[in-house]
Amino acid sequence: MKATIFDGSPAGDPTGERIAGLLTPLLSAKGYEVKHIVVLRDKTLGHCRGCFQCWLKTPGICVIDDDNRELSAKFIQSDLVIMLTPVTFGAYSPELKGMLDHLIANVSPFFTTVNGESHHRKRYSRYTDLMAIGWNDTPDETQKAMFRHLAWRNAINFHSERSNWGVVRSEASDAALKAQLEALTRNLDRTTAKSGEALPRIAVTGGVASELRNALQLVGSPRMATSSSAALGGYLLQQLEAQGVATETICIHKAMRDAEKRQAMLEAIDRADLCILAFPLYIDSLPAPVLSLMRTIRERRAGLPPKGAFAAIANCGFIESRQNAHALATCAIFAEAAGLRWLGGIAIGGGEGLVHGQEFLKPGRMTIPYKHALDQVAEALAVGKPVPEEARQQLAKPFIPAWLHRFAGSMRWKKEARRNGVERELGAQPYRIQEMRAG
């Protein structure tokens, strides 16, 4: 049985290498041959563009021709994948997430239901088992529980029949670390479907409400101005402007490409009374560049007194808005770590069908209930109050029944694939290992 280790450590963190070294003999004893240890920070990986061309133009292959293709192939061709990462705001490192975002190519665009929620169907007939090992340097039960929840959700999305996860202490001695890894490898036979992990609830930060002078919208979608994120966040920003708040918008993906723009973004964040992050859900979490920015902000603000507030708008492709819960919990943990007052998050399901590529109010009646709720959110944020619970609940409601959403989504994918002349290849399996033919 073939195992692949993906090491998502950032530069300067030797923990991934240590774990890989201790784990390899333990896996051999279980009958696995560790075929590859991939240090992700050494790979050339462009960020996922959110274009879905890996489904609709070159089915199963990302249109970006870099190391992501080799990594997606290794992932699908393994019997066991082990992901190594420092626990980062209860989620993964940007290094690991940069690879995972590309793995959407390995599933089908069409839908299935798991545990009452929408997910994507299989592209391949067999998928790897999955093990996620995180580490932290100080014990943190909330982030540990969040990490387990994310690993479990990912195992569902990647169709891993068996999966296991755990968080170890990076400062543990080799003997203590080995004992923890032994315990994890002993449990490799756990069935994913049966091993649900709860997500801890994280409250908004209290504190004194104060009037806003300025608000900065950070758009976390690679589709930038044409994204559902920008449409939703843009509407909220307009309402804040109407209440006398000065506003600015920065697209994270654009700013992260260029050192000067990146610096200007960090300075704008320092100046803002309120930052509103509007982002799409990617593989049950935030897109890699957004996690990367969060890590930079935390480092930049370490040791400084708390300043400013933070709120977030998440939108996901599936109709169930609750699928955004982990990503919003990550936002809350980030805010606390960066000394920002957490004013809460909004989760919207079916963002692709609701507003994609259009101004928020253009889709007409569908967005009306959302409009009123966003107006309420703007009123609260304008005076430094948290997102009102009533508005949060209104925004979380599906705008159409789940079955209709899945049906309409499937029709859309087929139409676009037909336009690209690849309707028949939608189920292509480019990374399948070809069986040896006798004779």
Ligand SMILES: Cc1cc2nc3c(=O)[nH]c(=O)nc-3n(C[C@H](O)[C@H](O)[C@H](O)COP(=O)(O)O)c2cc1C
């Ligand atoms: C790489 C990738 C991963 C995604 N993962 C998820 C997911 O785990 N759950 C989900 O509901 N939608 C997922 N989506 C769908 C997006 O969240 C959805 O299309 C969203 O509306 C895009 O918003 P935007 O226009 O602001 O980028 C994913 C999309 C991409 C491109």
